[in-house]
Amino acid sequence: MPARRDLANAIRILAMDAVQQANSGHPGMPMGMADIAEVLFNDHLRMNPGNPDWVDRDRFLLSNGHGSMLQYAALHLTGYELSLDDIKRFRQLHSKTPGHPENFMTPGVETTTGPLGQGLANAVGMALAEAALASRFNKGDATLVDHHTWCFAGDGCLMEGISHEACSLAGTLGLGKLIVFYDDNGISIDGETRGWFTEDVPARFEAYGWQVVRKVDGHDPEEINTAIETAKKETTRPTLICCRTVIGWGAPSMQGTAGVHGAALGDDEIAAARAELGWSDETRFAIPDEIYSAWDKRQAGADAERDWLATHKTYAEKYPEDAAEFSRRMAGQMPRNWSALCREFIEHTQSGGKRTATRKSSKATIGAYAAGLPELFGGSADLSGSNGTDFDGHKPIAAGDFSGNYLYYGVREFAMTAITNGMSLHGGFTPFGGTFLTFSDYARNAVRMAALMRSRNILVYTHDSIGLGEDGPTHQAVEHVASLRLIPNLHVWRPGDDVEVAVAWQAAIERANGPTALALSRQDVDHQDRDADQLAAIARGGYVLREPADAAEALVIATGSELELAVTAARTLEGEGIAVRVVSMPCLELFNAQSAAYRASVLPAEVTARVAVEAGVSDPWYRLVGANGRVIGVDDFGASAPGDEVYRHFGLTADAVAEALREQVRG
Numbered sequence: 306m307p308a309r310r311d312l313a314n315a316i317r318i319l320a321m322d323a324v325q326q327a328n329s330g331h332p333g334m335p336m337g338m339a340d341i342a343e344v345l346f347n348d349h350l351r352m353n354p355g356n357p358d359w360v361d362r363d364r365f366l367l368s369n370g371h372g373s374m375l376q377y378a379a380l381h382l383t384g385y386e387l388s389l390d391d392i393k394r395f396r397q398l399h400s401k402t403p404g405h406p407e408n409f410m411t412p413g414v415e416t417t418t419g420p421l422g423q424g425l426a427n428a429v430g431m432a433l434a435e436a437a438l439a440s441r442f443n444k445g446d447a448t449l450v451d452h453h454t455w456c457f458a459g460d461g462c463l464m465e466g467i468s469h470e471a472c473s474l475a476g477t478l479g480l481g482k483l484i485v486f487y488d489d490n491g492i493s494i495d496g497e498t499r500g501w502f503t504e505d506v507p508a509r510f511e512a513y514g515w516q517v518v519r520k521v522d523g524h525d526p527e528e529i530n531t532a533i534e535t536a537k538k539e540t541t542r543p544t545l546i547c548c549r550t551v552i553g554w555g556a557p558s559m560q561g562t563a564g565v566h567g568a569a570l571g572d573d574e575i576a577a578a579r580a581e582l583g584w585s586d587e588t589r590f591a592i593p594d595e596i597y598s599a600w601d602k603r604q605a606g607a608d609a610e611r612d613w614l615a616t617h618k619t620y621a622e623k624y625p626e627d628a629a630e631f632s633r634r635m636a637g638q639m640p641r642n643w644s645a646l647c648r649e650f651i652e653h654t655q656s657g658g659k660r661t662a663t664r665k666s667s668k669a670t671i672g673a674y675a676a677g678l679p680e681l682f683g684g685s686a687d688l689s690g691s692n693g694t695d696f697d698g699h700k701p702i703a704a705g706d707f708s709g710n711y712l713y714y715g716v717r718e719f720a721m722t723a724i725t726n727g728m729s730l731h732g733g734f735t736p737f738g739g740t741f742l743t744f745s746d747y748a749r750n751a752v753r754m755a756a757l758m759r760s761r762n763i764l765v766y767t768h769d770s771i772g773l774g775e776d777g778p779t780h781q782a783v784e785h786v787a788s789l790r791l792i793p794n795l796h797v798w799r800p801g802d803d804v805e806v807a808v809a810w811q812a813a814i815e816r817a818n819g820p821t822a823l824a825l826s827r828q829d830v831d832h833q834d835r836d837a838d839q840l841a842a843i844a845r846g847g848y849v850l851r852e853p854a855d856a857a858e859a860l861v862i863a864t865g866s867e868l869e870l871a872v873t874a875a876r877t878l879e880g881e882g883i884a885v886r887v888v889s890m891p892c893l894e895l896f897n898a899q900s901a902a903y904r905a906s907v908l909p910a911e912v913t914a915r916v917a918v919e920a921g922v923s924d925p926w927y928r929l930v931g932a933n934g935r936v937i938g939v940d941d942f943g944a945s946a947p948g949d950e951v952y953r954h955f956g957l958t959a960d961a962v963a964e965a966l967r968e969q970v971r972g
Contacts, residue, residue: 307595309344312596315592315600316379317554318591319377319382320332320375321575321578323393326393326589327395328569329569331566332374334369334459334566335372335378336553337551338372340554341457341523344526345365350455352365353603354603355603355607356610361451363452364428364454367457368418368421369421369458370419370424371419371567372459376406376413377392380413384600384603393590405418415427416758422465423723423751424462425462425468425471426723426724428485429475429720429727431454432454433727434728434732436478436480437682437708438733439707441708446623447619447620447624449631452482453483456483456485458486460498461493464501467723472543474715474720475513476543479705483543484543484546488550489548490549492566494567496563506547515545516542518547520549522548524554529548541704553570557577558574558577634680634732634733637732646674650670650674650807651804658802660829661832662828663801663865664692664693666800666825667810668693668695668696669696670806671683671696672696674810679710680734681710681814683712683738684721684738684739685765686714686738686739688739691827699711719748722748722752725738730760737762737763740766742766742769742824743779745782745785752795752820755819756792756794756820761819763822763823764820764821764822765823766782767826768826769824770783770865771783771939771944771952773828774828774946775945777943783920783943784921785824787924787925789822790893795819795820796820796821796894797821797893798821798824799919800825800891801830801863801867801868802832803832809892812892827948828948828949833872833889844895845896845899845903846890847899847908849887850868851872851875852886853875853886854884857912858885858914858970859886859912860887860912861874861887861888862926862930865891867957877959878966908929914966914970915929916930916937916965916969917935917938918936918937918957919938920938920955920957921939922939923939935969937961
């Protein structure tokens with residue numbers, strides 16, 4: 306059996322060789338944390354390389370994702386479908402080994418990391434998902450869900466504000482199966498961190514309510530193992546294992562310096578490192594067979610999953626309905642009666658709709674859908690009542706009781722979004738979190754990561770415009786909807802009434818390959834009449850809501866609370882003999898994904914007199930109205946006054962829309 310140090314050195318060799326071949330990357334962290342990874346992967350991590358999606362596997366997250374070669378090396382060595390050729394193609398186009406870990410590119414990678422601190426928040430979400438699933442499905446005589454969430458984090462992760470948000474909440478919740486390794490190497494890109502990061506990290510985490518294992522030698526396997534055993538024994542608090550390491554350990558002239566952080570070592574330093582490590586083979590990427598054999602976890606992983614499957618079989622015999630429900634939720638499948646539930650609720654809302662704020666319509670919709678969708682898990686960043694996320698039937702979770710379906714996140718918009726990303730990626734939940742639309746800025750990078758990772762996450766953003774009124778421009782979202790629409794793979798819905806809200810929620814829940822943002826009004830909006838065809842067309846993102854009796858001379862496009870302005874303006878002009886088509890455009894992304902023929906049927910090229918109206922920045926709409934069209938929007942930061950007065954101040958009225966249409970028709 307090779308020595309533990311030799312097993313760890315295999316990570317170091319692969320990391321420095323891959324970075325050198327790519328002439329790009331970060332060898333320092335993989336070389337510094339190699340001993341920690343070796344102990345964790347070989348002695349504690351419950352996984353099956355032959356089935357990376359085994360539902361009761363441990364989750365491992367690399368929050369300091371720039372050290373991606375550590376994870377790739379460990380996955381390769383343990384037997385995941387990640388070949389040596391894949392390692393050699395580190396950071397190359399379409400390879401399985403991109404510069405930072407990407408969950409959809411590499412088997413065994415649970416989440417996409419790189420923006421520091423977010424992997425740590427994702428880990429909180431995964432640990433929360435494990436605890437909630439265990440509370441729901443485990444029985445006194447049968448344990449179906451029982452795994453840990455492990456996370457590597459560096460100085461940079463702990464400097465980021467999101468680490469404070471997420472770790473404070475994790476301590477409050479008592480997530481005992483969350484174990485974080487702090488790579489305390491005292492180096493970041495600019496040099497020694499003692500010039501800008503001097504806080505007492507162990508004391509900080511103890512104040513959060515974590516168990517802290519201090520002063521672990523990150524290059525001593527026995528100390529690392531003892532620390533892990535201590536962490537696993539603690540069941541009511543998350544654990545931070547503080548590992549003192551040397552960045553670039555083994556590179557004799559560069560270790561412990563910022564120079565080893567983010568650049569290839571160079572051939573001479575690599576040769577010196579091989580000598581320092583006692584690695585006799587100078588061939589690049591060469592790993593001896595006996596080291597591969599010692600690392601190989603394919604059989605052990607298959608045995609672990611086989612044992613769990615036996616447990617699952619026994620569980621299913623005793624609790625067949627619960628077993629079927631667990632399998633359905635972990636597979637991301639909808640309940641059998643889901644479509645009928647949605648159809649009935651949408652039709653009921655259409656036939657009995659009323660004037661109300663779309664945030665209130667959202668609350669009613671969540672309550673109706675959650676009754677048939679137990680995996681729906683909600684929350685808000687200290688705005689539950691204002692967001693309407695506290696739906697009828699919501700039950701908050703708390704330390705020691707994870708049986709609920711709702712979490713009060715406190716004022717933690719960034720962490721909330723990243724935590725729900727983690728819950729979604731873990732499986733078993735469709736999470737949503739709410740805040741005011743203007744505060745989506747706080748969480749924007751986690752929104753971007755959700756879109757990049759294609760996580761099924763729902764972002765509830767209320768108070769979506771100047772209509773919120775007296776709170777003024779600090780709270781009035783103006784550029785935010787347009788800004789969110791710029792994020793690839795994010796569907797942004799701004800529904801115009803209660804029916805469009807219900808359809809938007811169904812689409813968001815059913816969407817399996819990306820997140821959805823819902824922009825909802827504080828103020829009341831009119832309910833709109835529709836026929837069956839129009840009702841079905843809402844899900845296409847844009848449709849004709851109102852067609853004039855005669856051929857349309859002009860058309861008006863509207864979303865959200867401005868839809869009623871467009872309808873009122875069209876009715877006014879009808880009395881003047883001007884035929885206006887009203888197009889509701891609640892989701893541009895879905896509309897743009899429709900066929901050219903459908904889009905042309907909604908926005909016919911021959912109708913060139915066009916007006917768009919939305920209480921936000923105007924620029925995005927010129928693409929649909931054309932250079933000669935007119936956009937009524939808000940290209941300023943709002944004002945503090947009652948909402949209807951603010952609308953009038955900025956010219957967002959039915960009269961203004963009607964006048965703009967007149968000008969378009971009459972030239």
